[in-house]
Amino acid sequence: MARRKAVVANGVGVFGNATVAHANNATITDLDGNEFIDFAGGIGVINAGHCNQAVVDAITEQAKKYIHTSFNVVTYEPYVELCEKLTEILPHGERTKAMLVTTGAEAVENAIKIARQHTKKQAILCFTGSFHGRTMMAMTLTSKIDYKLNCGPFAPEVYRLPFPNWYRYGEGMTEAAFVKRELKRLNESALNLVSPNNVAAIILEPIQGEGGFYPAPKAYLKGLRDFCDKHGIVLIFDEVQSGFGRTGKWGSYEHFDVTPDLSTWAKSLGSGMPIAAVIGKAEVMDSAKPGTIGGTYIGNPLSCVASLATIKYMEENNLNQRGVEVGNIIRSRFNEMKSKYSQIGDVRGIGAMMAMEFVVDGSPTKPDAELCGMVVSGSFADGLILLGAGTHKNIIRILSPLTISDEDLNRGIDIIENQIKKYSK
Numbered sequence: 365m366a367r368r369k370a371v372v373a374n375g376v377g378v379f380g381n382a383t384v385a386h387a388n389n390a391t392i393t394d395l396d397g398n399e400f401i402d403f404a405g406g407i408g409v410i411n412a413g414h415c416n417q418a419v420v421d422a423i424t425e426q427a428k429k430y431i432h433t434s435f436n437v438v439t440y441e442p443y444v445e446l447c448e449k450l451t452e453i454l455p456h457g458e459r460t461k462a463m464l465v466t467t468g469a470e471a472v473e474n475a476i477k478i479a480r481q482h483t484k485k486q487a488i489l490c491f492t493g494s495f496h497g498r499t500m501m502a503m504t505l506t507s508k509i510d511y512k513l514n515c516g517p518f519a520p521e522v523y524r525l526p527f528p529n530w531y532r533y534g535e536g537m538t539e540a541a542f543v544k545r546e547l548k549r550l551n552e553s554a555l556n557l558v559s560p561n562n563v564a565a566i567i568l569e570p571i572q573g574e575g576g577f578y579p580a581p582k583a584y585l586k587g588l589r590d591f592c593d594k595h596g597i598v599l600i601f602d603e604v605q606s607g608f609g610r611t612g613k614w615g616s617y618e619h620f621d622v623t624p625d626l627s628t629w630a631k632s633l634g635s636g637m638p639i640a641a642v643i644g645k646a647e648v649m650d651s652a653k654p655g656t657i658g659g660t661y662i663g664n665p666l667s668c669v670a671s672l673a674t675i676k677y678m679e680e681n682n683l684n685q686r687g688v689e690v691g692n693i694i695r696s697r698f699n700e701m702k703s704k705y706s707q708i709g710d711v712r713g714i715g716a717m718m719a720m721e722f723v724v725d726g727s728p729t730k731p732d733a734e735l736c737g738m739v740v741s742g743s744f745a746d747g748l749i750l751l752g753a754g755t756h757k758n759i760i761r762i763l764s765p766l767t768i769s770d771e772d773l774n775r776g777i778d779i780i781e782n783q784i785k786k787y788s789k
């Protein structure tokens with residue numbers, strides 16, 4: 365850690381002070397031999413488990429054949445095969461196409477470029493609480509100021525609406541009344557924010573990740589779809605954190621009966637190898653002219669085979685179903701804790717994308733960041749790697765591998781409960 369401090373820029377943040385020796389399934393072992401149960405999964409990347417053997421084998425075999433040629437120079441099989449697979453499991457309307465890149469932020473950048481070329485319009489609507497990455501457009505779209513302090517000027521023609529966060533801003537309303545109010549706000553944005561005739565795309569996470577695992581209400585997403593259809597706006601769902609089994613389906617949007625025009629994917633798509641994708645309706649995807657999207661490392665062959673092996677493993681082992689089971693265990697244990705500890709204001713999530721929110725006096729508008737920080741650092745000391753989330757840093761989110769055993773999952777939840785018990789009044 366001293367060597368890290370001496371030569372690595374401080375801005376490259378770190379949550380814990382362990383140094384990894386090796387990682388296997390849902391466990392990380394550090395150089396001192398300490399074992400940690402991993403509820404972070406490399407920030408939502410390891411749904412299929414650390415060093416999944418099928419993935420390791422695929423990378424090893426591919427490395428013996430060729431590591432990089434650039435897909436812009438010559439075509440290679442794993443890229444095409446992966447696009448075939450992605451368009452098969454995540455159809456966007458009648459005909460679907462895909463492109464591969466390297467990171468989630470890059471997928472977001474490319475989705476915006478595709479939407480602008482398709483519509484010949486410029487403005488982008490995004491939401492509070494959102495996280496879309498750290499490149500300049502993605503950072504502009506990202507909401508939380510901590511992620512972008514003093515990094516401007518930001519990209520122009522980006523407009524922001526409040527995310528339909530019913531728990532925080534519902535003020536005792538029914539979900540239906542809340543959605544009505546927020547859809548009115550959306551429609552009025554055409555009068556007081558930006559003309560929909562200038563809007564190329566609306567981008568949002570159907571379930572916010574860094575923002576705190578808030579799902580958008582289903583009726584809101586339907587209203588958003590209608591608004592986009594009415595005004596010729598491309599609807600982009602950012603599934604970088606919510607995709608690939610996390611919610612018990614390939615994509616979280618499948619829970620909402622709304623299909624986007626474009627979607628962005630990364631993280632658990634590659635089991636740790638850097639790979640990301642934009643998937644979308646063929647006519648939208650094909651609007652981008654050659655040369656305007658791409659890059660040297662788009663769809664690296666090692667990453668493509670890692671991704672193909674990940675998807676095959678997920679299919680053969682029904683990992684989406686396991687996502688539901690893991691989620692059910694977390695949900696019932698978290699709800700049990702909520703009934704015991706008054707600091708837990710909310711337990712929510714779909715599938716295994718589960719979160720717990722800490723508040724003061726049971727009030728959704730009084731976030732308890734202090735308690736959350738203590739639970740996260742205390743859990744780490746007790747051998748559990750756990751991530752916080754939320755604009756107010758008062759939420760814990762579970763991103764464990766879905767391949768985790770019930771025993772490790774329950775042991776990890778026990779560690780969280782012991783921490784909460786320690787600080788409960």
Ligand SMILES: Cc1ncc(COP(=O)(O)O)c(C=O)c1O
Binds near residue numbers: 469497569604
């Ligand atoms: C929803 C969402 N979009 C985009 C990104 C950016 O992905 P990357 O860090 O791979 O650039 C993230 C990363 O956490 C994310 O959660």
